[in-house]
Amino acid sequence: MATTTEDAVPRSVPEGVKKRRDDSRLAWLFILPALIGLLLFYFWPLVRGIALSFTSWDLLSPAQFIGAENYVRMVQDPVFWNAVRVTLYYVVLNIGIQTVVALVIAVLMQRLTRSAMLRSLILAPYLVSNVVAALVFFWILDFQLGIGNQLLEWIGLSRIGFFTTEAWAIPTIAGVNVWRHMGYTALLIFAGLQAIPSNLYEAGRVDGASEVRMFRSITVPLLRPILGLVLIISVIGSFQVFDTVSVTTGGGPVNASRVLQLYIYENAFAEFNFGYAAALSVAMLAILIVVTFAQYRVTRAGQTDLN
């Protein structure tokens, strides 16, 4: 992606313009606000967060350097390990379902219709906040009155305590977020599908290939780089799940849905353990880096099979 930078370089510069070629002063001026934002709200927090993770600090008294104590505590903290497990479980469920559903919608849209209206409707859930999505499903899946549970009973199954039982809390929250994001993800994949040359499908059809066969042999391999990028973006987002949990289960029942970000929030703002919360954030960062890197390798998102 970075290689395209050079595209902007003038290929033929007329004489009169040549003397203006170095725009250093103007460029720094133009970049100044963004640079301030970058340093102040991205790089400085990075440094400060890591430094903070080696201290004990409750906001009231000055921070005290305590070495790696926070990390030692973290390794021995069963709630932390539980949070990691719950978060991973959530991410696998969320991304797994979301990707499959979005892929199905995208392929269907590509094969069935170009209607912008339909694509707008599919995108609608993305417009509402996580809080709204969470509350609506909190109501729809209510044990007593929710239409979802009424439906279950109507088709002869027993009611499920979606947000109130340990086994269902995380799958339910994952499902809610699939609902909010599947349309958006489908549109991203749809855009990738549009980039696949249509003559490949024509050729496949001439050879008598079935739709399923063409999906496996043309769509999947050629979609891989885009799918890879979409996956990386959505996995990073998925790891940071908070709103839905905070509004519905609040981490319960017991610790069944206490995801890492919620645990960080509680440590910082309920117990004022800012040092420990910072250490937890560093752990989250480390997990994200490893996962992103692994994904990038596995999906080979940087390469294309098109050429």
Added chain:
Amino acid sequence: MTQLHGTAGLGAEAVARREPENPAEQKRPRRRLSLGRVAAWAVMIAMLLITIFPFYWMLRTALSSNSALYANATSLLPVDFSWGGFERVFGLQTVDEAIAQGGSGAQLNFWLYLRNSVIVATGITVCQVFFSAMAAYAFSRLRWRGRNLVFSAFLLSLMVPIIFTLLPNFLLIRDLGLIDTLFGIMLPGLFMAPFAIFFLRQFFMNVPLEIEEAALIDGASKVRVFFALIIPMSAAPIATISILTYITAWNDYFWPLMVSYTDDSRVLTVALGAFSAQSPQSGPDWSGLMAATLVAALPMIVLFSLFAKRIVNSIGFTGIK
């Protein structure tokens, strides 16, 4: 909704439009119309239903009276039609009335929160997009030493997870004395978003060089080129990124929750969370809650329906480029 009417009719129409002069071609799409295509449409419509139904259910519940919900949980239409839910949200009922109808007596100071949300989302969108556009211009159309180096620094920032910056940013805002102010909520988002810079840079690079050179020869400055040429010619992508930024800023929950403590700086999403937390645990005020969620979601739905086509058509570029 025309595309949902009949699958057969639509397929035939499409065929007729696409290949009117080639009868041999006509056969193939029509064959695909068969079982597979019907099944495909069925799946698509099911997906649409899943997408749309919760919105309808919000409306249906909000327009029901709370007590009637318990007896008629499955009715598809509002039961015992009532504006009570909305009245509770907007504080049009007295506390006694509200409690009698199953509410908590808590209400949304809606217009205040709406104003706060509008200020925050607008402030962030205007500044962030403008400054990002300036940076994107410097990265795409200006020649300067260190450009690639600085650009890779921005690339790197794209990988810093937001969660990691939140805690230190909170401390920074606190040190600046901006806790519980709208400006404090806005500040971290005002300067730029790495994503907006990349997005706009891609489009600025595509503005033909010849036009820029002609303007420069005519004596225009680079600054003038930016304002009078690049910005107008990139109006569409700028609008798209603005809308996406607006939606994101509007829906943000975690950051405003950290910074805001009182009504002075409470935005709609946070207010909604608080409103739901105040609802009685046993026998919640569902119609009031759904009225509140609907009211909170409405501004974005209106905004979106105005620009739906543009957003939908440009999202391809957003995700991939």
